[in-house]
Amino acid sequence: MRLLRDLGRRKLRSALTITGITIGIMALVVFGSMANKIDALVKGGSTYYQDKVTVSAKGGYMGLGGVLSTKMADQIEALDGVALAVPTVDMLQSDDSGAVNMGVPPMIDGFVGGATAGYETFKLSYATGRGLTAADEGQNVVVLGSDLAHQFNARVGDTVTLRAVKFQVVGILEPTLTAPDNAAEVPLAAAQQLFMKTLPSIVADKLSGGEIATGIVAYPKAGVDPQKIADEINASISGVTPMTGKDFDKQIGSATSMLNAILIGIGLISLLVGGLSVINTTAMSVAERTREIGIKRAIGASRWRIRREIVAESAFIGLVGGLLGLALGYAITTLGNDAGRESATILFDLTFGTAFSSVAFATILGALAGFIPAWGASRMDPVTALRYE
Amino acid sequence: MAILEGRNLRKTYRLSRKNTVEALKGVEVSIEKGEMVAIMGPSGSGKSTLMHILGLLHAPDPNHGPAPELYLSGENVATLSDNARTRIRARRMGFVFQDFNLVPTLTALENVLLASTYAGIRGKQARQAGLEALTLVGLADRADHKPAELSGGEQQRVAIARALVNKPEIILADEPTGNLDSDRSAEVLALFRQFNREHGQTVVVVTHDSEVGEACDRVIRMRDGRIRDHGQNVAQVADAPATATPLVAVPV
Ligand SMILES: Nc1ncnc2c1ncn2[C@@H]1O[C@H](COP(=O)(O)OP(=O)(O)OP(=O)(O)O)[C@@H](O)[C@H]1O
Ligand SMILES: [Mg+2]
Numbered sequence: 001m002r003l004l005r006d007l008g009r010r011k012l013r014s015a016l017t018i019t020g021i022t023i024g025i026m027a028l029v030v031f032g033s034m035a036n037k038i039d040a041l042v043k044g045g046s047t048y049y050q051d052k053v054t055v056s057a058k059g060g061y062m063g064l065g066g067v068l069s070t071k072m073a074d075q076i077e078a079l080d081g082v083a084l085a086v087p088t089v090d091m092l093q094s095d096d097s098g099a100v101n102m103g104v105p106p107m108i109d110g111f112v113g114g115a116t117a118g119y120e121t122f123k124l125s126y127a128t129g130r131g132l133t134a135a136d137e138g139q140n141v142v143v144l145g146s147d148l149a150h151q152f153n154a155r156v157g158d159t160v161t162l163r164a165v166k167f168q169v170v171g172i173l174e175p176t177l178t179a180p181d182n183a184a185e186v187p188l189a190a191a192q193q194l195f196m197k198t199l200p201s202i203v204a205d206k207l208s209g210g211e212i213a214t215g216i217v218a219y220p221k222a223g224v225d226p227q228k229i230a231d232e233i234n235a236s237i238s239g240v241t242p243m244t245g246k247d248f249d250k251q252i253g254s255a256t257s258m259l260n261a262i263l264i265g266i267g268l269i270s271l272l273v274g275g276l277s278v279i280n281t282t283a284m285s286v287a288e289r290t291r292e293i294g295i296k297r298a299i300g301a302s303r304w305r306i307r308r309e310i311v312a313e314s315a316f317i318g319l320v321g322g323l324l325g326l327a328l329g330y331a332i333t334t335l336g337n338d339a340g341r342e343s344a345t346i347l348f349d350l351t352f353g354t355a356f357s358s359v360a361f362a363t364i365l366g367a368l369a370g371f372i373p374a375w376g377a378s379r380m381d382p383v384t385a386l387r388y389e
Numbered sequence: 390m391a392i393l394e395g396r397n398l399r400k401t402y403r404l405s406r407k408n409t410v411e412a413l414k415g416v417e418v419s420i421e422k423g424e425m426v427a428i429m430g431p432s433g434s435g436k437s438t439l440m441h442i443l444g445l446l447h448a449p450d451p452n453h454g455p456a457p458e459l460y461l462s463g464e465n466v467a468t469l470s471d472n473a474r475t476r477i478r479a480r481r482m483g484f485v486f487q488d489f490n491l492v493p494t495l496t497a498l499e500n501v502l503l504a505s506t507y508a509g510i511r512g513k514q515a516r517q518a519g520l521e522a523l524t525l526v527g528l529a530d531r532a533d534h535k536p537a538e539l540s541g542g543e544q545q546r547v548a549i550a551r552a553l554v555n556k557p558e559i560i561l562a563d564e565p566t567g568n569l570d571s572d573r574s575a576e577v578l579a580l581f582r583q584f585n586r587e588h589g590q591t592v593v594v595v596t597h598d599s600e601v602g603e604a605c606d607r608v609i610r611m612r613d614g615r616i617r618d619h620g621q622n623v624a625q626v627a628d629a630p631a632t633a634t635p636l637v638a639v640p641v
Contacts, residue, residue, distance in 0.1 A: 295490045298446055299551065300479025300507035302472060383446050386490060 013281050018321045020277035021362050025325025026332070028267035028358050033333045033348035035260040037177070040349055041104060042256045044178020048122045050245035053229045055216040058239050062248075064090050067199075068213045068240065076216055079232050081224035086115045087213035089191035091198060093162060093184065106148060107183045108162055110191020112137060119219040124180060129156035129171030136187045142167035143185040146175040150341045162186070163194045177349060218242075271361070279369040282314040286373035293377050294385025303378040310374035311367050318366020322359035329358070392422040392559060392591050393443050394460040399450045400438050412438040414614035415454060422462075424622065425585045425592040427602040430611030436595045437487060437563050439611070443593065444482055444561045445474040479507040483552030485562035487595075490548065491536040497523060497547045498532040501554050508555045522550035525580060541568040549577060556588055563595045571600070578604045 057066030089110035113132025333348035566574030
């Protein structure tokens with residue numbers, strides 16, 4: 001109570017300090033949430049690619065790029081150490097959607113439902129409906145990722161249009177915070193037809209639609225290092241680029257950890273500014289109250305009690321600033337995600353950990369900022385402090 | 390037995406390397422338990438400085454001349470730690486400072502309760518005692534007023550209530566009547582005297598006012614950092630402690 005009243009008396013200064021911390025914490029929350037989202041994306045990818053080898057046409061990546069043949073799957077499956085190899089057809093949902101996009105752009109992933117059962121360890125669960133099965137081949141059906149379902153505002157049974165072709169929604173995925181959230185899964189044959197339409201007719205005429213693949217996913221036999229399979233593919237098949245989980249981590253992981261460091265750095269710098277402002281305010285308000293501290297010391301307040309009072313006050317300022325910053329950060333990330341849902345661009349993932357540590361950080365920073373002037377004030381001779389003007 | 394006894398008490402304020410003020414130049418003083426003593430002397434003679442040393446706010450200078458000694462009820466307190474001195478101030482002493490010194494953000498009652506808190510008394514009991522102390526100084530109806538909403542004399546009386554609230558063994562008051570008219574200052578003196586009588590408390594009053602001096606048992610006179618006259622306890626001289634001193638009417 002007394003603490004609140006003391007703060008109330010120095011309204012303007014306390015308000016300015018709290019604002020400083022609020023902005024710092026808000027930045028930390030926003031950039032931290034962005035980093036979380038990127039992290040989740042990358043972790044998801046890393047987990048998915050870890051136990052397999054993904055083959056693309058030379059120069060391609062992650063099953064995207066030039067055209068391969070479905071026959072290549074048999075060729076790869078025949079290699080030593082390969083348990084299963086399946087063709088996939090992946091493409092962007094629209095040709096321009098990758099231009100300005102953080103994270104993963106909306107994708108169409110074509111594969112034969114259930115073909116990798118028993119091999120694929122990355123489990124997807126369905127919020128509603130079902131996954132694709134082999135029986136879906138030949139049908140225009142789709143399973144939507146959670147963000148995509150939001151974007152289309154689609155439910156199971158609805159019809160959505162992908163690259164000018166109508167598909168019936170048979171399932172919607174639970175959020176994964178990673179690539180599948182933004183993917184439309186369709187039967188392989190349907191994807192092949194969509195893909196054909198993206199090719200120049202001179203190229204398309206030479207191809208038989210049913211044989212097109214953009215990627216081959218190879219699952220190693222138990223105990224076989226995916227790298228060994230990648231080496232074998234490199235040695236025996238030309239015109240392709242195999243990618244292992246390690247390759248993914250190296251290329252994507254290092255790029256994003258750099259980005260994360262920058263994001264967190266921006267947040268920390270803003271926080272430092274907020275922190276300096278707490279130190280400044282506390283130091284000023286302690287100097288202002290030297291006389292008061294002298295009175296209290298003279299009539300019997302111990303040094304520790306004085307320190308406690310000042311530190312509690314500045315920690316409280318930090319806590320309030322932290323909570324306000326969190327509230328603002330929450331508002332920004334929520335609004336940002338809502339706005340991004342239109343284009344299935346989810347930028348932020350505000351986790352409990354980020355929220356908690358931001359507020360805790362602000363509080364501890366406040367307490368530390370109070371500690372320095374508190375120490376000085378409590379060491380002053382009471383009579384000297386009493387006479388202070 | 391002397392409740393406060395000091396020898397070789399010195400205090401030099403160092404303003405700069407060359408410029409020093411010898412506020413106390415080796416004082417020997419003894420104050421008996423239950424005495425009500427006035428310290429008088431011209432401005433700058435070291436009265437406040439002596440009071441601060443007796444109240445354990447300052448330590449006497451240790452490093453020139455014979456070592457200082459200060460005993461509180463026979464216990465040597467000259468070299469106690471800051472914590473130990475703080476505890477004694479909180480629990481055994483009550484202070485009224487020369488410029489009354491209230492905390493501006495707190496109400497009159499809260500200012501009084503600060504002293505209770507530091508003495509380890511809290512809650513209802515403390516509140517009760519705080520209100521009683523404010524009633525004693527005639528300010529019960531001002532309990533919720535901030536210092537800025539009180540007159541100078543009222544602020545001084547709040548400070549007195551704060552000094553009395555724990556019924557400390559020793560009350561040290563620096564010009565407690567400086568801002569009061571003669572009626573009010575008579576009331577304050579009567580209050581000290583009442584405490585002194587009823588609870589056997591020792592009262593040390595620094596004053597310029599010779600009427601205040603006359604109302605006390607003994608007057609210590611200072612000049613230029615030294616005690617010129619230790620005075621004589623009129624009560625002891627008359628050998629009739631309860632009635633020999635002039636008793637001012639106790640306010641209701
Ligand atoms: N903190 C200080 N720094 C420097 N000099 C001081 C300090 N406190 C007191 N003095 C000096 O010490 C001397 C004694 O001061 P003290 O306050 O004890 O006098 P006093 O007798 O209480 O005077 P007054 O009646 O005016 O209150 C004075 O000359 C004063 O200027
Ligand atoms: Mg003085």
